[in-house]
Amino acid sequence: MTNSKSIKSLVIYGLCIALVCVMTMVVQIPVPMTQGYVHLGDSCILLIAIFFGKKYGAAAGGLGSALADILSGYAHWALFTLIIKALMGFVAGSLSNYRYSKSKFMSVNTTIASLVTIAVMVxxxxxxxxxLKGSLAVALTSVPSNAVQGVMGMVLFFAIGKAFDKVHINNYIHKFQN
Structure with missing residues (x-):
């Protein structure tokens, strides 16, 4: 990898991590049941994983979301978030073949990738x-709100992703990465 190419890659990683962090923090809807919040970061993780690939999705998802937890007062969740969100980005990027093919964004693979990432998160x-809470029964109360968060992220992901697909953003991403 040339110096120029590795600098580009590093810049893309940094921007993706920052984007996930900011989108997680910009709109936070508190969920008293879980002592957590619903946010827009999950849609960013999916978009990055699908359009840039699993490595970018994992880095942006894990580091960006963990950083958002730390900055938002949820530092006790940061390690779990790092692992969970990195896994989400990796799984989404691995399951969707959109980035590597001429297939349409709205596909079975993209749908499966987004559904599996919701399951990974929940x-x-x-x-x-x-x-953290020392009780499966208490932790089970978070399942509905985490599922809602995942579905909201998926809906936004498909809306933005479809718009990106219409303007052929993949062409621009591949030109920039090469």
């Missing part, structure tokens, strides 16, 4: 909540 936070 199950991940259920495990994290069980560990």
């Amino acid at each position: 199950i991940g936070y259920l495990i994290g909540g069980t560990i």
